[in-house]
Amino acid sequence: MKLTNIMIGLFLGVGLISSCQSEIDEAKGYGYLQLSSVDVNKSVTTRADITSSEAIAVDILNASNTVVKHADDWKTLDDVLLPVATYTIKAYSADKNMETQGFDALPYYEGQSSVAIEANKAKTVEITCKLAQTMVSVSCSESFKSTFSDYTCYIEGADALSIPFVKDETRTAYVKAGQSLTVKVDFGNGKTFSQEIVSKSEAAYHYKVTLDITDSNAGIDISVDQTIHQYDVTVKVPTKQESADMVTSDIRNDASKVWGQFAYLSGACNLEEITSPVQFRYKKKADSEWTTVEAVQEEGTKNYSAKVAPLDFGTQYEYYILCGDKAGETCTFTTESYVEIPNLNFDTWSQNGKNWYPNADASNSYWATGNEGVTLGGSSNSTGVEDSHSGLAAQLQTVQVKVLIVKVTAAGNIFIGNYKTNTSNPASSVSFGRDYTGARPTKLSGYFKYQPGATMSDGSVPSEKLEKDECDIYIQLWSGGETIGEGHFITNETVSEYTHFEIPIEYTVTNKRPDKIAIVATSSRYGGYFDGMNVIGQLAIGSTLWVDDFELSYY
Structure with missing residues (x-):
């Protein structure tokens, strides 16, 4: 039998029937959405045990991606009166699980289309549900x-x-x-x-x-x-x-072995006598010439390994272990892909009222700061400045502002994440990190200047008394909510000229790939510790950190 492409025809309009027209006349900002037909286009050979019937559910979503109407079966969806706006219509298999894999899995279809509903105008739109x-x-x-x-x-x-x-x-x-x-x-x-x-x-x-x-x-x-x-x-x-004398380990699904720009090749040589150096050969799958590297034997075993770098992101490689004229099986792996972190040089800034943002759209859309909280009683304390290593730099300053009737100390900060002011619980205003599916970096570097403030405040964090304020620049990566890698650069020294720094990233978990990343810089390391509205971290008003031209390395 045939694999089905399911076509859902939709008719948008007013004047569909007299009762519809009268309702729209009373509400000029509305239109009707009507699902009128389904067409099945049989085009691709599929499994013989799949039935031809297909239950298709429909969701109508508004611009906020909220479902405003759902039907388990599109045929049961009556005419829908909707405000004038643009909507997304999603159709999908109602009784299948897309996550199931194997012989017992059933075909799952999905498709979507967008439509703008206009008052007193009729439109048609079709959705093609294809095998997902x-x-x-x-x-x-x-x-x-x-x-x-x-x-x-x-x-x-x-x-x-x-x-x-x-x-x-x-x-x-x-x-x-x-x-x-x-x-x-x-x-x-x-x-x-x-x-x-x-x-x-x-x-x-x-x-x-x-x-x-x-x-x-x-x-x-x-x-x-x-x-x-x-x-x-x-x-x-x-x-x-080849016999089991030479075994090339299959590393393609081992995250601890395959990274963005390097990999750890591994294998075993079980020969009774080894007369030649054990080596690995590797190349890009698309290339013809092999590169040879010496293998290192793991003490007390017949296992060998070698680190190869630099490799290209998102590229398939072939490799095998070699001892004399005996070679192991040729295996493959694909390196992690590169995903760009925007505005790492901090050259892009935009303004909305009193608030400055380190993004082009005048919002905390990728990078964020605490400016929206600080400007309740003062001016932005995290801004782009021309005093830089190149282009613009981020200037982060610890300040004291009056919010309502309370004086609040705020450290200057910039971070990948989101900020939404909560005056009753300032610590909850910050959400660190954003989704990330790129290669795991091994180092964060960049340029900075720092001027600690003159007078330290009292505070219970940390427990020991600080003589000078400290800045903190750090990177953190998570997988499934678990921290897998992290690195910090902390100093209390006065640095008057832009100076290069490097932060090696220590991975405590190497067999998982990240799904979230944060990069953070703050003028006062302990400025984020609160007890209610009060900062309990030790810091100094006037502490200023400048950061510029961040860069991630991958091997």
Whole structure:
């Protein structure tokens, strides 16, 4: 049977029926949304056990991404009276779980469109619901079957995905789109073969993998038929599989081994006698020339490793272990991708009233400061200035302002995150960090000046008495709410000229990749400690920190 593309037709209008018209006449700022038809376009071959019926739910969302109307079945959604505005219409499989992967997963369809409702005007809009997953199947040529009598094939991907395709398996599996997919053949006795078939799988495509044999090096042939959304992938497996004497460790899913611009290659040499230096060879998959590096033996074991750098972001590499004329299996890995942190040089500033923002849109949209709180009783204390290393710099100053009838001390600060003033609980005004999916940095560097204030305040944090105020520049990364990496630069010295600093990032967890990042700079290290409205951190009014031209390093 056929994979369905589901078309939902929508009719927007007034004057649909006389009763609708009369209601709109009474409310000129409204229009009607009507779902009028569904068209099924059968275009791509899918699994034979999938039924043709498809329950489609619909959400109507406003500009704030709030659902203003939902229907479990689009057919039950009556005419909807909506205020004049732009809406997003989302349609999706009502009874499926998109996260399920494997033979038991069912196809999940989704699609969306936007529409502007205008008073007293009729419009039409169509939504095409397409398959949101990737389909994959594995078959073996007769030559492969006759050459190898005992084997199991697996399709592997992100999040420990491993789908077994035993001999003569004919079923098709559904997996999440957008992930790297690899076919792995386990021959037993420690012999395996792996080949990446796609670095980023596409939704609504079927990857039909055929395993064949070759007497030389492994290879892969790919052809695409756009008319039926199908990739035909032929993987050529060498007829002679290396023994377990030389084992190249598969590191592609090991976050502790694969970073943005470096990787730790690993493997084992189980030969009785090692007469030649053990080495690793690696290259970009797209290149033809290999680079050789010496391997380092782990004391008391037959395991070897080597750090290779610098590598390119988001690039697939091949590698294998080598001892004399004996080589291990060729494996692959893909380095972490680069994601740019905006305005690291602090050259971009914008103003809204008394508030200055380190972003172009006059809001705390990526970088933030506490200016919105400080300007309740004074002027912004975190601003862009021409006294810089280059362009503009961020000047952060500890000040005292009067908010309502209370005097409040506020440290100058700039940070990746958000700020929303809470006068009754100032400590909760700050939210550090934003989503991050880029490569893990190994160092934060930049330029700074610092002038501690003249007189320290009393305070209970820290417990020991400080003689001078301290500035703090730091970076922090999280994964699932857990801190995995952090680094600080702290000083109380007067630094009158822009001076370079470097902050190595210490990763206490190396087997996880970050999902959140924060970079913070403050003129008073303990300025963020509050007891109600009162600052209990020791600091000095007038302490000023200048920071400029931050940079992240990745190896």
